[in-house]
Amino acid sequence: MRDDFGKVAVLMGGDSNERAVSLLSGGAVFLALKRLGIEAEAFDPSDRDINEIQSYNRVFITLHGRGGEDGSVQAFLKSKNVAYTGSDSLSSAIGMDKIKTKLLWRSLNIPTPDFLQVNEKTSYIEILDAISVPFFIKPSNEGSSIGIDKIKNEKQYQEAFLKTSKIDTNVIVEKFVDGEEFTVAIVNGKTFPVIKIKPSNEFYDYEAKYIKDDTQYICPSGIEKNKEASISEEALKAFKAVGCSSWGRVDFMMDKAGRHYFIEVNTSPGMTSHSLVPMAAKEVGINFDQLVLEILKTADVK
Ligand SMILES: Nc1ncnc2c1ncn2[C@@H]1O[C@H](COP(=O)(O)OP(=O)(O)O)[C@@H](O)[C@H]1O
Ligand SMILES: [Mg+2]
Numbered sequence: 001m002r003d004d005f006g007k008v009a010v011l012m013g014g015d016s017n018e019r020a021v022s023l024l025s026g027g028a029v030f031l032a033l034k035r036l037g038i039e040a041e042a043f044d045p046s047d048r049d050i051n052e053i054q055s056y057n058r059v060f061i062t063l064h065g066r067g068g069e070d071g072s073v074q075a076f077l078k079s080k081n082v083a084y085t086g087s088d089s090l091s092s093a094i095g096m097d098k099i100k101t102k103l104l105w106r107s108l109n110i111p112t113p114d115f116l117q118v119n120e121k122t123s124y125i126e127i128l129d130a131i132s133v134p135f136f137i138k139p140s141n142e143g144s145s146i147g148i149d150k151i152k153n154e155k156q157y158q159e160a161f162l163k164t165s166k167i168d169t170n171v172i173v174e175k176f177v178d179g180e181e182f183t184v185a186i187v188n189g190k191t192f193p194v195i196k197i198k199p200s201n202e203f204y205d206y207e208a209k210y211i212k213d214d215t216q217y218i219c220p221s222g223i224e225k226n227k228e229a230s231i232s233e234e235a236l237k238a239f240k241a242v243g244c245s246s247w248g249r250v251d252f253m254m255d256k257a258g259r260h261y262f263i264e265v266n267t268s269p270g271m272t273s274h275s276l277v278p279m280a281a282k283e284v285g286i287n288f289d290q291l292v293l294e295i296l297k298t299a300d301v302k
Contacts, residue, residue: 012030116172188295193228231260238262246299
């Protein structure tokens, strides 16, 4: 048993919509830590008093969604002086909030699709004035494509708005990028090769993410080398603009003219054996256990 990291808690589960995926990520990380000879324990805040986390030397966060990815648990760990992986509380909160993330990116000229925050008073005409049809509707704070729909007409919009506004009172409509989807994994200030995501559904929805297994992940992405390097550099800038550190993922779309648009940052990405960050790491010869170790090294009090 090595003791350079002390006793590590793998924070997993929780009570968000993404609990099931978090348990898979946490389970995979836990087994990797064991293989690395690091003293590790699974810690599910739904089963245990979160105050008990103070008895660990480091926390590896594999919670996804609200609670675990939105800055709350990060603020708690900071208040208890416990070192943890991932971004700090403020950046996690911003990263979870698509409106705030996009406003920040906008202010720095980092490309992101046009959008409009909508409420029950917003008319369809106002949306058409701001962005064209089709467009996407999204809850500002959510994940896993929950509450996300592609809208082609007013009736669809009205129905979707009712559904999405129940998930979050902050709702956005966003210009549809007609093209392909990609992701850039970032660990400890470095980007991994870009992965192209090709879902068989109309977009990368909940079903494509977790139920069906026919999404294609393509790495190398097929983007021309120099172009991929400059987009990756900009992805790192987009990540840092939100204040993110340690590790995460930045997703972007590319339209048919080859223009790219960042759509979101994920501060606690999936870490199952077939998740995207492990897939990108593998492309540069970093196996799952080495990746877990690299991420654990970034744990600190922040
Ligand atoms: N502006 C857009 N144009 C085209 N497709 C989009 C756009 N925004 C989102 N999508 C599709 O919807 C999926 C989920 O959207 P995303 O903003 O990443 O939300 P989540 O946080 O739920 O993952 C994306 O992976 C992509 O397939
Ligand atoms: Mg996404």
